[in-house]
Amino acid sequence: MLAVQGVSRSFGGVYAVRDVTLDVADGEVCGVIGPNGAGKSTLFNLITGHLAAERGEISFLGRRVDRLAPHRRARLGMSIVFQAARVFRGMTVRENVMVGLHGRTSAGFVAAALRLPRHRRDEREIAARADAALDRVGLSEWADRPADQLPIGQQRALQLARALCARPRLLLLDEPASGLRGQERERLAELVEELRAGGLTILLVEHDVAFVTRLADRIVVLDLGRVIADGPPAEVRNDPLVLAAYLGQSA
Amino acid sequence: MMLGRVAVPLAAAVTLALPAVLDDSALAVYVLLGLAAMVTVGVSLLMGYAGQVSLGQGAFYGVGAYTAALLALNGLPPLLGLLAAPVAAAAFALVVGLPLLRLRGHHLAFATLAMQLILLSLAGQLDFTGGDIGLQAIPPFSAWSFEAGGVTAYAYLTWAGLALVMLVTRNVIASRPGRALRALATSETAAASSGIPVGRYKLAVLALSAAFAGLAGGIYCFYTGYVAPGSFPVLISIQYIVMAVVGGLGTIWGAVVGAAAITLLVQGLDRLANLPGMPSYAPGVLSYAVYALVLIAVVLFLPNGLVPAIRRLLSRERPAKTR
């Protein structure tokens, strides 16, 4: 599904991601953990194309994507939920989610300006699918509110709905549980389990090790931009290198 | 919603009735107001909805005016010139937008300003644009058997154009491409992650706003009968931004209200400055001072502009009445 091969990226001479190799199989939930600044978000940006890799190759669904623009990778079936909430201001919650369907629809300026039948059909379908996605993350009652007035937990859910709306093949979640309270966290975990059961491939960055252990089939540990462990949760948790990295951070 | 259902027919009725009751000098102001509003709707779309700044909308206005003028002077039907004006302005925007839209914020603002200055100096130097003197004796607008004789005809033409521009803008904003524009205004990264080709959409919205300005320019050249570099000073681009901000960025009606407020204010001050006994520098000083003061006052007291403020006022009053 996704093959990351020897990918590196540095900022001002310091490597944020260094020679990372990672394979994610179809239908797998792969957790990515590591101390602050380990390079997890940078790795996600390299995969989705928001940052260019200096070295290495990235393939998605058997196709080289490392030279493709982010919107092209999105259209191939990658959806990301960013670590920092990025809801679109000046739009309602529903409209925000409708944006997620951009790559799956095609009505352009002319069709919109003239209100062509094709455009109307598209709009109806987009709204219906957005509502379904909102329902799925439990935001239905908020649909007509301005998106930027949502509490942070709901903003995260909104982004998730936007990402799911596009019917991705690969979903990248960057710390989706941070800032969520107990009940919201549980709800998110259940949703991820549901998505996994539906066969969706997921890359999950999360600091809460218990959360990742519960959801992931496999855990990759990053430290200082390198992969220091890769395996089933039970194995990775007792890895001496991993323990050292985490202890080193808290010391 | 309620407001729209009352306001739209009312505005349409007033628009249609005004040319019948206004005298010629007032009608001239009415035409200029409509043309300014047409450009300002584009500015509001570009800045308010898509978050891109342009201090060079006057250049697109000029490209439209020169295009229509040149075609008409070369014997082509004025209708063709008028249709070519927005097309040429949009094509020009696509060409200059390709490098310019890589810039953001005030870099983009300065670059668009520079673009207008370069264009003005070119128009002042080249032979086919008539140099500093410009193009004269442009025939009046005509289509089929209709010929625009007086100001009234131009008033209707202008306001029909404005209605078209507003309708297109409204339809675009509430659609898939419009959502894409509003999304990239907040975050280009998040927009791209949703599959939006950000660069292409920024170009498209610049071209659309340029087409609106170009259409206004086309009408303007037939209305005045001549165009020269002096008709499109940098101040005019700034004026469009002041109008959009005063009326309320990111509202279509705001563009019209802003254009009306500033046009009438400037006209009033012009009369004041030209009263006997006023110094000769009064008109210039007053018009610049007014842009500055109005802009500062609006930013300080009505940061969202006039139209959002009026809407809030009305929606606050209504429940009070039903009680």
Ligand SMILES: Nc1ncnc2c1ncn2[C@@H]1O[C@H](COP(=O)(O)OP(=O)(O)OP(=O)(O)O)[C@@H](O)[C@H]1O
């Ligand atoms: N755009 C950037 N410019 C400069 N340095 C950057 C940039 N993005 C990331 N870095 C640096 O790269 C390193 C890795 O950052 P990254 O955000 O990928 O870490 P992370 O594992 O996601 O951390 P966290 O758990 O805090 O989110 C950090 O040292 C960070 O300062």
Ligand SMILES: [Mg+2]
């Ligand atoms: Mg991070």
